[in-house]
Amino acid sequence: MRIGILTSGGDCPGLNAVIRGAVLKGTREFGDEFVGFRDGWRGVIERDHMTLDWRAVRGLSRRGGTILGTSRTNPFASGMDDSTVYDALADLGVHGLITIGGEGTLSVAAELHRNGFNVVGVPKTIDNDLSATDYCFGFDTAVEIATEAIDRIQTSGEAHHRCMVVEVMGRNAGWIALHAGIATSAHSILIPEVAESIDTICKWVESTRDRGRTPLVVVAEGFALNTMDSPHHTRGLDTFGRPRLGGIADVLSTMIEERTGIETRATTLGYIQRGAVPTAFDRVLATRMGMAAVRSAHDGRWGSMVAARGTDLINVPLDDAISELKTVPRERYEEALTLFG
Ligand code: F6P
Numbered sequence: 001m002r003i004g005i006l007t008s009g010g011d012c013p014g015l016n017a018v019i020r021g022a023v024l025k026g027t028r029e030f031g032d033e034f035v036g037f038r039d040g041w042r043g044v045i046e047r048d049h050m051t052l053d054w055r056a057v058r059g060l061s062r063r064g065g066t067i068l069g070t071s072r073t074n075p076f077a078s079g080m081d082d083s084t085v086y087d088a089l090a091d092l093g094v095h096g097l098i099t100i101g102g103e104g105t106l107s108v109a110a111e112l113h114r115n116g117f118n119v120v121g122v123p124k125t126i127d128n129d130l131s132a133t134d135y136c137f138g139f140d141t142a143v144e145i146a147t148e149a150i151d152r153i154q155t156s157g158e159a160h161h162r163c164m165v166v167e168v169m170g171r172n173a174g175w176i177a178l179h180a181g182i183a184t185s186a187h188s189i190l191i192p193e194v195a196e197s198i199d200t201i202c203k204w205v206e207s208t209r210d211r212g213r214t215p216l217v218v219v220a221e222g223f224a225l226n227t228m229d230s231p232h233h234t235r236g237l238d239t240f241g242r243p244r245l246g247g248i249a250d251v252l253s254t255m256i257e258e259r260t261g262i263e264t265r266a267t268t269l270g271y272i273q274r275g276a277v278p279t280a281f282d283r284v285l286a287t288r289m290g291m292a293a294v295r296s297a298h299d300g301r302w303g304s305m306v307a308a309r310g311t312d313l314i315n316v317p318l319d320d321a322i323s324e325l326k327t328v329p330r331e332r333y334e335e336a337l338t339l340f341g
Contacts, residue, residue: 001297003035003098004092004094006099006101008099009101009105010274011274012138013142013274013275013277013282014278016061016065018293019290021061021288021289021294022294034051038069040073040101041073044085050068061287065275075108076111082115096119097109097120098121098293098294101122103322105121106318113318119318120297123289125138126138126169127171127176128326129327130321130322132305134307138274138282139176140278142169142273143179149269150166163256163260163263164264164265165264166217166218166249166267167248168180169221170192172325172327173191174189174192174194174222177189177190178191180218181218185339186218187216188201188217188340189333190218193328198259204341205260207341217252221245221248224248247268289306293306301315303317
């Protein structure tokens with residue numbers, strides 16, 4: 001079989017391990033050939049590709065980023081000719097495609113499948129917000145990096161007796177904030193799923209200070225105060241029409257300082273959360289998912305996505321994979337509430 005692979009959307013620790021797992025499984029067990037498309041769907045549209053053999057994937061699982069490059073190109077965005085993608089895949093003799101991506105990428109994959117093309121999805125996002133899979137690789141690494149960074153920020157806050165507000169990624173799901181916040185003993189964790197008031201946040205900050213501690217607020221980029229209509233965003237939209245989030249930590253730190261009189265500093269962790277080497281957990285999950293995608297192709301399970309259920313890997317229909325966002329359940333937030341203030 002001649003199989004195409006692409007990585008699309010935001011980069012994510014573990015992408016290279018998926019590529020390695022798929023190529024080694026396919027070449028060793030089935031004698032497959034692999035075509036890697038550069039920069040996601042852009043590589044398909046422009047027929048920019050490379051051969052992936054065992055040499056190309058040597059030592060890859062520990063490397064961050066993606067050797068194929070990535071982009072947020074949407075081949076079905078208005079103004080694009082739909083046939084460009086199908087013609088390119090047919091001309092290159094690609095029998096089926098493994099698409100490694102998040103919600104945006106998988107919705108393009110589902111569209112390809114509806115139009116009769118062979119495609120298998122592999123879920124990727126540090127946000128861990130795909131409902132069809134228990135875990136996405138990249139999430140564990142992002143939480144680990146955020147935890148280490150917040151620990152460092154906290155020591156600086158302690159030295160100056162300042163309140164520290166740290167913003168993490170996650171788009172419309174609070175998973176990274178919840179996990180990194182609990183891991184760093186944050187005195188307040190603010191997530192998109194629960195709108196809090198500035199009064200409540202300031203109460204948590206003040207009670208922490210009154211106990212002689214340095215207040216630490218961990219906020220997800222998608223959090224909105226109960227007085228805001230939508231999450232803070234001033235950076236326009238991405239190619240899938242979603243707001244580019246970021247900056248809520250600055251907004252909150254100004255409000256907290258004004259209301260409590262406690263000197264407050266904001267840090268937005270940003271892309272550091274997607275960088276560097278994947279954790280062992282993510283390397284294992286990603287490698288297994290890459291191998292499972294090839295197995296799925298040979299079993300004819302086109303139109304499906306590989307998903308984690310406990311320690312098993314299963315296949316779910318691509319349409320199910322993108323139908324619902326996996327957000328933090330109310331009870332998980334309430335569980336953490338006991339730790340605030
Ligand atoms: O979906 C992963 C993610 O890192 C989100 O947490 C974040 O909102 C977004 O991507 C940033 O996207 P970009 O790389 O396009 O700035």
